[in-house]
Amino acid sequence: MKIAVVGATGLVGTVMLKVLEERNFPLTELIPVASEKSVGKEITFKGKQFKVVNMETAIAMKPDIALFSAGGGTSLKYAPLFAEAGTTVIDNSSAWRMDPSKKLIVPEVNAYELSIDDKIIANPNCSTIQMVVALKPLHDKYRIKRVVVSTYQSVTGTGVKAVEQMMNERKGILDGPMAYPYQIDLNVIPQIDVFEANGYTKEEMKMIKETRKIMGDESIRVTATTVRIPVMGGHSESVNIEFENDFDVADVKSLMEKTQGIILVDDIDNLKYPMPKDAHEKDEVFVGRIRRDESMPNTLNMWIVADNLRKGAATNAVQIAEFLLQKELI
Numbered sequence: 001m002k003i004a005v006v007g008a009t010g011l012v013g014t015v016m017l018k019v020l021e022e023r024n025f026p027l028t029e030l031i032p033v034a035s036e037k038s039v040g041k042e043i044t045f046k047g048k049q050f051k052v053v054n055m056e057t058a059i060a061m062k063p064d065i066a067l068f069s070a071g072g073g074t075s076l077k078y079a080p081l082f083a084e085a086g087t088t089v090i091d092n093s094s095a096w097r098m099d100p101s102k103k104l105i106v107p108e109v110n111a112y113e114l115s116i117d118d119k120i121i122a123n124p125n126c127s128t129i130q131m132v133v134a135l136k137p138l139h140d141k142y143r144i145k146r147v148v149v150s151t152y153q154s155v156t157g158t159g160v161k162a163v164e165q166m167m168n169e170r171k172g173i174l175d176g177p178m179a180y181p182y183q184i185d186l187n188v189i190p191q192i193d194v195f196e197a198n199g200y201t202k203e204e205m206k207m208i209k210e211t212r213k214i215m216g217d218e219s220i221r222v223t224a225t226t227v228r229i230p231v232m233g234g235h236s237e238s239v240n241i242e243f244e245n246d247f248d249v250a251d252v253k254s255l256m257e258k259t260q261g262i263i264l265v266d267d268i269d270n271l272k273y274p275m276p277k278d279a280h281e282k283d284e285v286f287v288g289r290i291r292r293d294e295s296m297p298n299t300l301n302m303w304i305v306a307d308n309l310r311k312g313a314a315t316n317a318v319q320i321a322e323f324l325l326q327k328e329l330i
């Protein structure tokens with residue numbers, strides 16, 4: 001199994017390598033791919049050195065799978081070239097997510113959709129992934145009518161420059177390079193990505209559209225407010241869910257506990273609830289603060305946290321690759 005990691009030197013690419021290593025992914029050859037300025041650099045993987053190559057070299061090496069985390073433009077240009085060479089691409093950018101001919105996959109939710117013909121597979125947006133892992137079992141049991149989500153997102157979702165901005169500000173350096181239009185440390189910015197004509201941000205519209213596509217149900221109504229906060233360990237979400245059918249809170253908790261990929265942290269007597277500090281570097285989605293919304297019938301409140309670079313990006317992509325391998329779809 002030859003695996004290319006495209007964008008191997010970036011924030012998500014680095015985590016992809018770590019996750020492949022930790023999960024002992026059965027690869028025989030690693031092909032780290034990055035932009036020309038990184039070509040020739042060495043990457044250490046399982047104690048061995050691998051040289052970073054450019055796109056053309058990687059395509060010619062015909063990897064079985066390419067995990068892409070290199071931005072939408074790069075993906076639009078190069079993913080089809082890898083696919084033509086027989087490589088299955090798992091792409092972390094937004095380039096293919098809403099393309100009706102491409103599958104948008106969260107393994108716990110809809111891996112069953114994958115077939116041997118899927119040569120470009122889209123990895124969803126981080127904030128969507130962690131939410132749908134928790135929504136799916138609830139939808140299957142109680143039928144979701146509407147979701148209202150507000151996010152509290154880590155600066156790691158923006159990239160290295162944002163982490164540096166926050167750390168600089170923390171040290172009192174306020175004139176360093178800016179990833180955001182405003183100071184992020186000691187602040188909260190109610191804007192993630194650019195604004196669209198309807199007044200929502202692109203991140204909010206991703207949560208709305210991607211949730212329906214992954215859940216395979218266009219009737220689910222979703223509204224979102226996405227917010228950047230000065231945190232690093234992961235994204236947090238306050239989620240309000242209205243169901244067609246009534247539920248029992250204890251049943252919801254036990255459903256969450258039984259769902260693969262979820263860890264229930266919900267013990268308010270002992271002040272236990274999910275926090276990004278605890279989700280950091282973990283592959284699971286953490287769920288807590290489960291309670292009835294007493295202002296509406298059949299409605300639930302919950303709090304969902306996950307490491308956005310792991311389950312929100314790298315881990316989800318590697319899990320898709322593991323599924324393809326396990327089901328012999330490559």
Ligand code: 2RA
Pocket residue numbers: 125126127153154156157158192193203308
């Ligand atoms: C963010 N959703 O957190 C993005 C990363 N894909 O900004």
